[in-house]
Amino acid sequence: MxxxxxxxxxxxxxxxxxxxxxxxxxxxxxxxxxxxxxxxRRILTATYSRERGAILVGDDAIARSVSSNDKYRFQRTYSEPFKYAPVTGYFAYFSQTGVERSQNPVLSGDDSRLFVTRLVDMLSNGDPKGGNVQLTLDAAAQDAAWNGLEALPGEAQGAVVALEPTTGRVLAMASTPSYDPNVLASHDFGAVSEASERLNDDPREPLINRTIGTTLPPGSTFKLVTAAAAIESGNYDADSMVPGGFRYQLPQSSTTIGNYDGGNCGGRRITMTQALQVSCNVTFLSLANELGTEAMAEQAEAFGFNGTSLEDLAGQAQSLYPRDMDAPQTAMSGIGQSSVTATPLQMAMVAAAIANDGDVMRPYVVDEVRAPNLSVLDRTDPETISKAISSTTADELTRMLVATVDSGTATPAQIPGVEVAGKTGTAQSTADRPPYAWFVSFAPANDPKVAVAVLVQSSDTSPDEIGGGALGGPIAKAVMEAVINR
Structure with missing residues (x-):
C-alpha cells in the first residue's frame, strides 16, 4: 500500500x-x-403522540389527554383548571409540576408496573397509553374550599387543606390565586412561553400551592401546640388554673405583650379551657416561657415541624420551630409568633393529630395507581408518622376546642347538630401590612371525619375586621359540612 x-x-x-x-x-x-x-423535538413529539393517563377525582377526570388535529396527536386538557391546578400542576413542553410531575412515569406509561401493558400494546400493534392516577380529594370538599376562597373580598391570597384524621388522606387542597394549566399545555409553544413568563412574573404568585409552599406565622392556632406541651408535661389539664390578666412582660426584657382585644381574659387566674376559648395571649406566653425552648421544640417536632411529610406531591416547605431561640423569643413562640412559621398543611396535621388520639398520619394525595384498563396497580396505605400526644391529652384538647367553638372565638364554625372543635388565629406581620387570618378545626368532635386548616394571607378586608374566625371560620364550616354530609 x-x-x-x-x-x-x-x-x-x-x-x-x-x-x-x-x-x-x-x-x-x-x-x-x-x-x-x-x-x-423528537422526544417532545413522541411524548405528545402518546395518550397520557388521566388524573381522577372520584369518577371524574380532572386532567386527561384528548385527540388533537396536529402532528402531536394528543392535547392535555383540564376540566376544572383553577380549582385543581395546585394539585394537578401542569404538563407543558418544558416541564411538569404537581401530580403531573410526581406521577409522570405512570401517566406517561413508562412506569415499570405498566410493563405488561406496554408489551401487550407492542404485540398487538396498539397505541401505547399511560396509566391513571386516582386522587384522595373529595369533590364536594374541594368545591367548598375553592368557593370559600373565591368569595373572599378582592384579589385574595389564601389556602385551605382538609385531611381525613385517621388516614392522612387529603380531602381538599385549594389555593388562590390560581391559574389555568390549559394555557401551558397548548401546542402553541410561543404562546406557552409567554404565558409561563407572565405567570412567573405575577406578584400574586399564582403558581405557588399555598397549602404546602407558603410558610407564615401561625398565630394563635399554634396555641394548640403550646397547650399540648403543657398538658404533656403532666402539670396541666383542661381545668388547671393558669395566668390571665391584661399584659405579660417578656423575660429578660422591658417589653410587655397584651391580649388581642386588650382585655384581661376574664381575670388574673383562669382555667386552661377559658384561656383557649378567649385566646389569651398572656396565658400562652407564660406557659411557653415556663416550658422552655427544648420542650416546646420537641412538641412542635412531634406534630411535624422542622421536617416534611408529603411524599407524593413536590413543593412542601418546612414548617419551622427554631431550637436556638432566646427566652423572649420562646415566650413569643407560645402564641405562634417570633420565628415560628407553618404551612396550612402543617396546621391541619396538628388538628388532625388531636382528632386522631394523638397519632400523626402521613398526608397523601394519590390514592391509587391504575393501568389503562383501570385495574389497580398500587394503593397507598395509611402510615403513622409519630405519636405527638397521648390519647388523654388529645381528649383534654378536644374538650377545650369544643368549648372554643361553642362559646369562644371560634363560634363561626358551629354546625347545627354537630359537635365541632376549632381554634382561631390572627398572626401579626410587618407594621405596614394587615395580619394573617388562620382557622383550624375538626368534626364531628366525638368521631372526627375531617380536619381543616384555613389561611387567609391577604384580602380586601378592613384591618380592624381581620380575624381567623370571621374570615376562616365560615370556610372551614363549609368544608366540614361537605365531608360530613357526603
Missing part, C-alpha cells in the same frame, strides 16, 4: 473511531440529559 492511500485509510479510521466514540457518548452518557431537554 502506497503512502497516500495509507494516510487516507488512517484518516478514515480516525473519523470512524471519532464517530463511534461520539455515538457512544450521546447514547450512554448524555442520553438522560438529552431526553429531558425541552429543545429535543
Amino acid at each position: 502506497n503512502k497516500p492511500i495509507r494516510v487516507v485509510a488512517v484518516f478514515c479510521l480516525v473519523l470512524f473511531m471519532a464517530l463511534l466514540v461520539n455515538s457512544t457518548y450521546l447514547m450512554y452518557v448524555r442520553a438522560g440529559e438529552l431526553s429531558e431537554d425541552p429543545r429535543n
Whole structure:
C-alpha cells in the first residue's frame, strides 16, 4: 500500500473511531440529559403522540389527554383548571409540576408496573397509553374550599387543606390565586412561553400551592401546640388554673405583650379551657416561657415541624420551630409568633393529630395507581408518622376546642347538630401590612371525619375586621359540612 492511500485509510479510521466514540457518548452518557431537554423535538413529539393517563377525582377526570388535529396527536386538557391546578400542576413542553410531575412515569406509561401493558400494546400493534392516577380529594370538599376562597373580598391570597384524621388522606387542597394549566399545555409553544413568563412574573404568585409552599406565622392556632406541651408535661389539664390578666412582660426584657382585644381574659387566674376559648395571649406566653425552648421544640417536632411529610406531591416547605431561640423569643413562640412559621398543611396535621388520639398520619394525595384498563396497580396505605400526644391529652384538647367553638372565638364554625372543635388565629406581620387570618378545626368532635386548616394571607378586608374566625371560620364550616354530609 502506497503512502497516500495509507494516510487516507488512517484518516478514515480516525473519523470512524471519532464517530463511534461520539455515538457512544450521546447514547450512554448524555442520553438522560438529552431526553429531558425541552429543545429535543423528537422526544417532545413522541411524548405528545402518546395518550397520557388521566388524573381522577372520584369518577371524574380532572386532567386527561384528548385527540388533537396536529402532528402531536394528543392535547392535555383540564376540566376544572383553577380549582385543581395546585394539585394537578401542569404538563407543558418544558416541564411538569404537581401530580403531573410526581406521577409522570405512570401517566406517561413508562412506569415499570405498566410493563405488561406496554408489551401487550407492542404485540398487538396498539397505541401505547399511560396509566391513571386516582386522587384522595373529595369533590364536594374541594368545591367548598375553592368557593370559600373565591368569595373572599378582592384579589385574595389564601389556602385551605382538609385531611381525613385517621388516614392522612387529603380531602381538599385549594389555593388562590390560581391559574389555568390549559394555557401551558397548548401546542402553541410561543404562546406557552409567554404565558409561563407572565405567570412567573405575577406578584400574586399564582403558581405557588399555598397549602404546602407558603410558610407564615401561625398565630394563635399554634396555641394548640403550646397547650399540648403543657398538658404533656403532666402539670396541666383542661381545668388547671393558669395566668390571665391584661399584659405579660417578656423575660429578660422591658417589653410587655397584651391580649388581642386588650382585655384581661376574664381575670388574673383562669382555667386552661377559658384561656383557649378567649385566646389569651398572656396565658400562652407564660406557659411557653415556663416550658422552655427544648420542650416546646420537641412538641412542635412531634406534630411535624422542622421536617416534611408529603411524599407524593413536590413543593412542601418546612414548617419551622427554631431550637436556638432566646427566652423572649420562646415566650413569643407560645402564641405562634417570633420565628415560628407553618404551612396550612402543617396546621391541619396538628388538628388532625388531636382528632386522631394523638397519632400523626402521613398526608397523601394519590390514592391509587391504575393501568389503562383501570385495574389497580398500587394503593397507598395509611402510615403513622409519630405519636405527638397521648390519647388523654388529645381528649383534654378536644374538650377545650369544643368549648372554643361553642362559646369562644371560634363560634363561626358551629354546625347545627354537630359537635365541632376549632381554634382561631390572627398572626401579626410587618407594621405596614394587615395580619394573617388562620382557622383550624375538626368534626364531628366525638368521631372526627375531617380536619381543616384555613389561611387567609391577604384580602380586601378592613384591618380592624381581620380575624381567623370571621374570615376562616365560615370556610372551614363549609368544608366540614361537605365531608360530613357526603
